[in-house]
Amino acid sequence: AQTVTQSQPEMSVQEAETVTLSCTYDTSESNYYLFWYKQPPSRQMILVIRQEAYKQQNATENRFSVNFQKAAKSFSLKISDSQLGDTAMYFCAFMANSNSGYALNFGKGTSLLVTP
Amino acid sequence: DSGVTQTPKHLITATGQRVTLRCSPRSGDLSVYWYQQSLDQGLQFLIQYYNGEERAKGNILERFSAQQFPDLHSELNLSSLELGDSALYFCASSVQGSSYNEQFFGPGTRLTVL
Numbered sequence: 001a002q003t004v005t006q007s008q009p010e011m012s013v014q015e016a017e018t019v020t021l022s023c024t025y026d027t028s029e030s031n032y033y034l035f036w037y038k039q040p041p042s043r044q045m046i047l048v049i050r051q052e053a054y055k056q057q058n059a060t061e062n063r064f065s066v067n068f069q070k071a072a073k074s075f076s077l078k079i080s081d082s083q084l085g086d087t088a089m090y091f092c093a094f095m096a097n098s099n100s101g102y103a104l105n106f107g108k109g110t111s112l113l114v115t116p
Numbered sequence: 117d118s119g120v121t122q123t124p125k126h127l128i129t130a131t132g133q134r135v136t137l138r139c140s141p142r143s144g145d146l147s148v149y150w151y152q153q154s155l156d157q158g159l160q161f162l163i164q165y166y167n168g169e170e171r172a173k174g175n176i177l178e179r180f181s182a183q184q185f186p187d188l189h190s191e192l193n194l195s196s197l198e199l200g201d202s203a204l205y206f207c208a209s210s211v212q213g214s215s216y217n218e219q220f221f222g223p224g225t226r227l228t229v230l
Binding site for chain 2: 042043044045046047050091101102103104105106107108109
């Protein structure tokens with residue numbers, strides 16, 4: 001079974017600053033995917049960024065980037081130039097590349113507050 | 117708007133009752149996933165269907181069941197409801213059942229069991 005751990009229940013950052021959210025996971029799989037999802041107060045789940053485990057290059061999407069350390073089983077999210085609209089719960093998720101299905105396995109989440 | 121629709125938006129019912137949650141995937145998506153988000157358990161995968169067939173099962177209780185119909189919409193049936201079943205239930209869909217395809221989430225159904 002895979003477990004995803006987000007050790008920071010809450011974080012706060014000032015507008016325009018940079019913040020890093022931590023995520024570690026445990027798996028015996030060799031082929032898998034990692035995701036960060038954002039859940040704003042509206043409760044909508046929104047994909048922020050995705051990383052394929054076989055790719056060494058860290059994924060980036062505009063102001064969002066990841067630091068993927070496969071050996072350490074670490075997958076942190078860096079948000080640059082934070083904006084008020086980034087205030088949300090952020091969930092790290094794991095998906096094994098398996099023929100038996102493609103369920104997302106989520107961490108408990110980190111609540112991020114961006115302050116003016 | 118993800119293109120995934122869920123009805124109803126809110127549902128309030130009593131313990132012991134049975135409810136049905138409905139999900140319509142994005143046009144062209146063959147795979148449907150159900151997730152439960154509660155304060156106690158966080159976000160948990162319940163079940164996945166692909167083109168009408170059950171593909172994967174997660175932490176779904178025996179009191180819960182689901183199906184995907186020929187028109188690809190899906191229903192999640194929850195019976196003998198308990199207080200602990202109060203949660204936000206999400207449906208997600210993807211083009212195929214492969215990991216490459218992004219899962220698009222619906223707005224969720226908020227279930228309150230009194």
